[in-house]
Amino acid sequence: MFRKSEFERLFRSVEEAESLPPVFYTAPEIFNEEMRLAFRGGWVSAGRAEALVEPGDYLSLEAGGTPVVLIRDQAGRLRAYGNSCRHRGMRLLEPGPGHCERIVCPFHAWTYGLDGQLQSAPRMGDAVDFCKADYGLVSVPVACRAGFVFINVDGNAPPIDEWLGDFEALHRPWQLETLVTGSTREFDVRCNWKAFLEVFNEYYHLQKVHSGTFSTYYAPPDAPEAVRGNFTTQFGEHRSVSSTGKLDDGTPPLPPMPGLSGRELTGTRYSWVYPNLTFAASIDALWALEAVPLSPSSTRATLTLCFPTESAGREDFPEQLDKYLYRMEAGLAEDIPILEGQQRGLSSCLARPGRFSPRLEPSVHAFQCWIASRLTG
Ligand code: FES
Ligand SMILES: [Fe+2]
Known part of the structure; x- marks a missing residue:
């Protein structure tokens, strides 16, 4: 359906690339091809x-x-x-x-x-x-x-294992397979599935969209690792200790995941397993978001919050969990109106491709190159 040459500007380095054309966020024919090639055709x-x-x-x-x-x-x-x-x-x-x-x-x-x-x-x-x-x-x-x-x-x-490449090895310290689910919630957003996942994989919007909540919480991130496999991942340090950040009420956060050491104890690994899973493997918890595309302009999301068994077994776990949920809800309440506004803007016949912030949006660029590659076979 598509030729590689149509994405010539996207496939440049992040410093030079132009983003996917807006029609990729709105057109039913493209959506159907994505479902066939990127969803049914992969893991x-x-x-x-x-x-x-x-x-x-x-x-x-x-x-x-x-x-x-x-x-x-x-x-x-x-x-x-x-x-x-x-x-x-x-x-x-x-x-x-x-x-x-x-x-x-x-x-x-x-x-x-x-x-x-x-x-x-x-x-x-x-x-x-x-x-x-x-x-x-x-x-x-x-x-x-x-x-x-x-x-x-x-x-x-x-x-x-060929599809995931280095994925398991890179996430081994977080022992993700041992975590238990503390909470899960489903909600719908009126935006394209790609836009929904993109906003959780870029630091650029923090300063404006989350200025009242946790914009000061993150230090500038590392560059994404060069990985083998259908995912992108990026580590970033925090400016305070736990993943509850500044919404913490002053009580100590839940203890760190048992397998972490060194720099892993100071930040979060943000990963995006293409096409539909993104998560933050943090010091004390795993925040996972999974997207189910419903139409070009609507997405069903599942938010899952997981913890080590030691944390989930604590007497104060229910109160602690509330604090973690409060933080996520505060973030989502700021992101969702932006995503819905972006969808309106992208739907315009006057919308055009843009450029990336090389330091703060490299994972968005990597993902857009991935989806374009799937669509061109
Ligand atoms: S038994 Fe008839 S459709 Fe399933
Ligand atoms: Fe956000």
């Missing part, structure tokens, strides 16, 4: 593994516009299936989390095991050569890395 994040504990725990979600169910099977393995009945295509499980012993279609009651096999199909005895083994749920590749679940809807992406 996308589908939440935290610790959300699905017991056999039968499931999460029904959409990935690149495709209904998928993630479920823990009898053997304790995480599985993913197309959430469409093999009889006449009914969506099997309503969106959201849940628990079931087996999956029963609400239409004509075809029933599947947690292993995806069709167990029963009522009154099909007179269908010639009908064999239940031929009509199991369609499997979707699923993998779990650093406590995050990833799925590949079209089944054609490279193996997960």
Whole structure:
């Protein structure tokens, strides 16, 4: 659909590059191509593994516009299936989390095991050569890395470790796979999914948008590491000790993550696993945001806040958690009106590509180059 030459100005160095044309934030045809090539065609994040504990725990979600169910099977393995009945295509499980012993279609009651096999199909005895083994749920590749679940809807992406490259090694000190979820919240924003994720990966807007809350909290960030894999990451020091920053009421923050040492104890690693997961691995907590594109101009976001088990087990954890949530809510309340205003501006026929702040927006540039590369194949 696109040729590399169309992105010639974007593919320059961040000092020289021009940003993606505004139509990439508004056009339905481009959105559909993104869903096909960047979401269904690659590995996308589908939440935290610790959300699905017991056999039968499931999460029904959409990935690149495709209904998928993630479920823990009898053997304790995480599985993913197309959430469409093999009889006449009914969506099997309503969106959201849940628990079931087996999956029963609400239409004509075809029933599947947690292993995806069709167990029963009522009154099909007179269908010639009908064999239940031929009509199991369609499997979707699923993998779990650093406590995050990833799925590949079209089944054609490279193996997960090739896709993620250095991702696990770079995040090892934070021991992300050992963290537990303290809180999770879903909300919708009237902006393109790329714009939603971009604002969490640039320091440039802090000074203006967050001037009343935490703009003074961060020191200028390091340059992003040169990494192998479909992600970008950047470390930045804090000016105060915990990730609750200046909204802290003076009581000590939760203790640092057990695996951190040296400079890791002074700041946050901001990472963006393309296309849809971004997180801040901070001294004391992990703040993760996952985006589900609903349309060119609307995005569903899930905010998850995770902690080491030692912190989550403390008696004062509920009060501490409130302080962490307060900080995130304060930030989001400032970001969301900006994102919605940006979407209005981008929708104008008079909108044009812009330039990047090389020091403060390198991750936005890296991501835009990534999405443009996916679209050009
Ligand atoms: S569509 Fe599922 S049983 Fe008929
Ligand atoms: Fe922000």
